[in-house]
Amino acid sequence: MFDKEYDVIVVGTGAAGLFAALNVKSDYKILMITKDILENSDSYLAQGGICMLLGDEDYDSYFEDTMRAGRYENNKESVEIMIKSSQDIIKELISYNVDFDKNEDGHFSFTREGAHSTFRILHHKDVTGKEITGKLLEEAKRRGNITISEYTTMVDILEEDNTIKGIVVNANGHTSCIKAKKVILATGGIGGIFEHSTNFRHITGDSFAIAIRHGIEMENINYIQIHPTTLYSAKPGRRFLISESVRGEGAVLLNAKEERFVDELLPRDVVTAAIKKQMEEDNSDYVYLSLIHMPKEEIIYRFPNIYEHCLMEGYDLSKDYIPVTPAQHYLMGGIKTDTYGRTSVKGLFAVGETACNGVHGANRLASNSLLESLVYAKRAAVIVNNEIKDCDFAILQADEKEYIEEYSAMSMDEWFKLNKKTILDEIKRKDREFYDKWCNNEN
Numbered sequence: 001m002f003d004k005e006y007d008v009i010v011v012g013t014g015a016a017g018l019f020a021a022l023n024v025k026s027d028y029k030i031l032m033i034t035k036d037i038l039e040n041s042d043s044y045l046a047q048g049g050i051c052m053l054l055g056d057e058d059y060d061s062y063f064e065d066t067m068r069a070g071r072y073e074n075n076k077e078s079v080e081i082m083i084k085s086s087q088d089i090i091k092e093l094i095s096y097n098v099d100f101d102k103n104e105d106g107h108f109s110f111t112r113e114g115a116h117s118t119f120r121i122l123h124h125k126d127v128t129g130k131e132i133t134g135k136l137l138e139e140a141k142r143r144g145n146i147t148i149s150e151y152t153t154m155v156d157i158l159e160e161d162n163t164i165k166g167i168v169v170n171a172n173g174h175t176s177c178i179k180a181k182k183v184i185l186a187t188g189g190i191g192g193i194f195e196h197s198t199n200f201r202h203i204t205g206d207s208f209a210i211a212i213r214h215g216i217e218m219e220n221i222n223y224i225q226i227h228p229t230t231l232y233s234a235k236p237g238r239r240f241l242i243s244e245s246v247r248g249e250g251a252v253l254l255n256a257k258e259e260r261f262v263d264e265l266l267p268r269d270v271v272t273a274a275i276k277k278q279m280e281e282d283n284s285d286y287v288y289l290s291l292i293h294m295p296k297e298e299i300i301y302r303f304p305n306i307y308e309h310c311l312m313e314g315y316d317l318s319k320d321y322i323p324v325t326p327a328q329h330y331l332m333g334g335i336k337t338d339t340y341g342r343t344s345v346k347g348l349f350a351v352g353e354t355a356c357n358g359v360h361g362a363n364r365l366a367s368n369s370l371l372e373s374l375v376y377a378k379r380a381a382v383i384v385n386n387e388i389k390d391c392d393f394a395i396l397q398a399d400e401k402e403y404i405e406e407y408s409a410m411s412m413d414e415w416f417k418l419n420k421k422t423i424l425d426e427i428k429r430k431d432r433e434f435y436d437k438w439c440n441n442e443n
């Protein structure tokens, strides 16, 4: 299924992992692994869209929107790089046949979401993530230098003397070690450790637990975004997101008395806090979202996926108020990186939601994460390309058999519980208030 050695291993096949792999020179042998099937990444779920700088005149406004949403805790250099790279990234996506919606005049149709002061979000109906990630995946499958392995879980990294030497994987119940000159972690966020999250259940922050155990520098693991509007359900499982662009197109939030109680386009954390307060006042597990002012044909054209899903759950968006409730959605923090995805371990990179380069500060501006993932995945690939030619496979001093015995002795369930506890303990240590409010029932 896979060899014993690769030039580069990319862990995760979401937008960040794929874009990193596609930007590593095709001379190098790359292994991409994913815990589940290829299509099950959070990148596929992105509904709202991807931001793009409209032009020089939009720079200050886009920068300020990102900083304000991030409560000015953002790394300014990271924000600047992301915004200034956005147009090139979009061009590169289009070169991979990614299709963004256009107006009748042939120009891009931009939408708007909470805390954006203008319409600067490109989208493909309400399935932008699927469009982008699907096209990147098609391209990766075409590349002869990239091997992709599904149902293959990284359970540990091979790291000695602060240098990466490979990873330990579990595939079909078998544990093995795979050596690599460079490893790129693109395992997404931590939604799977929360009971209520919009993320796939298998996205459980494995890289963070591994990083904590190896003493790799982390940053802001407690900066976790709770999305204000997910479809309320009493059933267990992933929560269905009602994209912010629905509010961007005029949907309003209503309390039990059918009255508005908040400006729907304020930053996510502010809207979430207002909803939580309102739910307490109403003694209810949800508030309502109404889009009934929009003609049905328009709703179906603009939000086909959301419309269909709500209908399946018994709500017609064109007629009914739909019950919504906040749920875990995104991690702003993660493994600390510089602006090239470099971590504190030599040869180990982190990109996408796994990385914290400071772009998002304390709170992410809507539709900045796909862009941030792509911009910094590409920058990591640049360093990999530059450094790898002078790199040999490092000799592993430890005995591979010891890793194999250690992880073979542990069930995946035990391993998951250990990781979950490691991450939640770290969140508790950093931010007791957040932990008590959102994580206390997750143990």
Ligand SMILES: Cc1cc2nc3c(=O)[nH]c(=O)nc-3n(C[C@H](O)[C@H](O)[C@H](O)COP(=O)(O)OP(=O)(O)OC[C@H]3O[C@@H](n4cnc5c(N)ncnc54)[C@H](O)[C@@H]3O)c2cc1C
Binding pocket: 011, 012, 013, 014, 015, 016, 017, 033, 034, 035, 036, 040, 041, 042, 043, 044, 045, 046, 047, 048, 049, 050, 051, 128, 129, 152, 153, 154, 155, 186, 187, 188, 189, 198, 199, 200, 202, 203, 204, 205, 206, 207, 241, 329, 330, 351, 352, 353, 354, 366, 367, 368, 369, 370, 371, 373
């Ligand atoms: C419902 C929803 C809607 C969103 N809408 C938007 C939007 O409109 N615009 C926007 O910009 N952002 C949006 N986001 C956020 C955005 O989609 C993600 O932040 C971004 O796509 C993360 O990409 P990623 O490649 O870092 O991780 P992911 O796409 O989550 O991919 C993680 C990958 O890592 C793999 N993996 C995890 N652990 C392991 C392991 N131990 N071993 C092997 N593989 C592993 C997974 O299987 C998966 O392939 C949304 C997120 C959600 C959940």
